[in-house]
Amino acid sequence: MKTVGFLLTATLIIILLFLTILCSKDSTTWTNPVDDMKFVRIPAGMFEVTVKNADGNDTLSTVTFQKAFWMSSTEVTVGQFSRFIKETNYVTRAEKDSNRFTWESPGFEQSVNHPVVFVSYEDALAYAKWAKVDVPTEAEWLYACRAGTGTTFYWGDSLDDNYLWHRQNTNGTGTQVVGTLEPNPWGVFNMVGNVREYVHVCDIRYNVRGSSWTRCPSYLTRQGFVADNLIARSVEPRLAECAEPHYPFTRYDDDRGFRCVRRSE
Amino acid sequence: MKEYYSRRNMLKKSALTAGGLCTCQILDAFAAPSDCCNTPHLEPGSFTISQDRIVIDLAKAPSLAEAGHAVFISQPDEEIELIVVRPDKDQFIALSRFCTHGRQVLSYNKHWRLLQCNSYNHSLFKLDGEVYKGPAPHPLDMFEVEKKDQKLTIYL
Numbered sequence: 001m002k003t004v005g006f007l008l009t010a011t012l013i014i015i016l017l018f019l020t021i022l023c024s025k026d027s028t029t030w031t032n033p034v035d036d037m038k039f040v041r042i043p044a045g046m047f048e049v050t051v052k053n054a055d056g057n058d059t060l061s062t063v064t065f066q067k068a069f070w071m072s073s074t075e076v077t078v079g080q081f082s083r084f085i086k087e088t089n090y091v092t093r094a095e096k097d098s099n100r101f102t103w104e105s106p107g108f109e110q111s112v113n114h115p116v117v118f119v120s121y122e123d124a125l126a127y128a129k130w131a132k133v134d135v136p137t138e139a140e141w142l143y144a145c146r147a148g149t150g151t152t153f154y155w156g157d158s159l160d161d162n163y164l165w166h167r168q169n170t171n172g173t174g175t176q177v178v179g180t181l182e183p184n185p186w187g188v189f190n191m192v193g194n195v196r197e198y199v200h201v202c203d204i205r206y207n208v209r210g211s212s213w214t215r216c217p218s219y220l221t222r223q224g225f226v227a228d229n230l231i232a233r234s235v236e237p238r239l240a241e242c243a244e245p246h247y248p249f250t251r252y253d254d255d256r257g258f259r260c261v262r263r264s265e
Numbered sequence: 266m267k268e269y270y271s272r273r274n275m276l277k278k279s280a281l282t283a284g285g286l287c288t289c290q291i292l293d294a295f296a297a298p299s300d301c302c303n304t305p306h307l308e309p310g311s312f313t314i315s316q317d318r319i320v321i322d323l324a325k326a327p328s329l330a331e332a333g334h335a336v337f338i339s340q341p342d343e344e345i346e347l348i349v350v351r352p353d354k355d356q357f358i359a360l361s362r363f364c365t366h367g368r369q370v371l372s373y374n375k376h377w378r379l380l381q382c383n384s385y386n387h388s389l390f391k392l393d394g395e396v397y398k399g400p401a402p403h404p405l406d407m408f409e410v411e412k413k414d415q416k417l418t419i420y421l
Contacts, residue, residue: 168300171376173377214387216372
């Protein structure tokens with residue numbers, strides 16, 4: 001009897017341990033049942049950004065996130081976008097324009113696991129609405145990208161091919177499968193490189209952040225100098241101004257995509 | 266030619282101060298074969314310029330030795346700004362080296378056999394100079410090319 005009791009207790013402990021591990025896993029990731037996108041938990045916290053003050057001068061400001069939120073660990077893929085199109089019969093801006101290239105035929109080969117491109121900001125918003133999530137704000141995106149680090153990039157201060165896809169390590173031939181290379185400390189992949197990502201700026205405009213596969217790490221310009229800081233600028237902790245002239249919501253390109261955010265703990 | 270050398274030296278000097286990755290890539294632009302971001306300048310001494318033509322001695326131009334290579338010929342004082350591309354072993358093409366949108370320099374993408382602007386909007390051009398993709402408003406200027414033995418003549 002004693003042995004049976006011991007075995008039962010041991011089994012119970014093992015089950016409890018297993019459940020604890022499962023629960024702890026659940027608290028750091030969430031999968032959207034609409035599109036099967038995996039999200040990672042971005043902890044509450046704060047970070048410093050540069051903003052323009054009323055006098056038009058740069059000033060440091062602190063952005064605080066009182067609550068944790070969720071950021072998709074990868075960009076939205078061709079497969080996920082395809083599901084959205086099938087379920088809603090949505091027509092993207094590039095298709096409405098009869099553009100030569102569209103999300104289905106961007107001019108280079110893409111599998112269902114590549115990031116969707118040739119989508120406009122309005123297309124991204126439509127997708128996010130369907131998936132019952134949102135496109136991140138610029139502050140959310142920057143906070144999730146930096147992941148508590150204080151360096152230029154989340155891996156350090158110089159470019160590192162272990163973390164980003166750019167024009168040279170892709171041979172300039174197109175996007176790469178999402179979730180490849182190393183993630184940031186919070187488990188978010190490809191915040192830099194692969195595709196530039198749409199972010200909300202106020203409610204009246206958007207921005208694209210994070211550089212892309214089309215961007216050269218450095219190159220000679222016509223003037224003869226080297227522009228090697230453009231990728232760094234794409235993740236600079238600086239918030240765009242609401243008043244700046246905004247681009248139409250209808251632009252698209254072969255290096256523009258997006259990821260989603262979920263604002264509940 | 267003096268202008269070319271001084272520009273080259275200045276760039277090399279900047280490159281040395283830039284350090285790390287940047288340094289390698291800038292120097293590559295002068296030494297290594299072209300890649301999707303950088304295009305080397307044609308070796309000084311491998312070409313001559315007269316009023317209406319440029320003659321390249323291919324035997325003295327290792328940067329154009331193989332299919333897939335591309336080089337710049339830049340003589341701003343003489344308003345000569347070309348990219349010479351060797352897409353195939355026996356094919357040479359000469360075009361303006363500046364994007365018609367934003368006027369940045371071009372690179373040759375040998376995987377796509379297209380020319381690509383180095384600027385953010387990265388317009389693409391076909392080898393006949395026509396716009397393939399992007400916001401570039403006009404095709405690239407193209408120049409007649411003739412190859413005889415090891416001499417490549419570009420008619421300006």
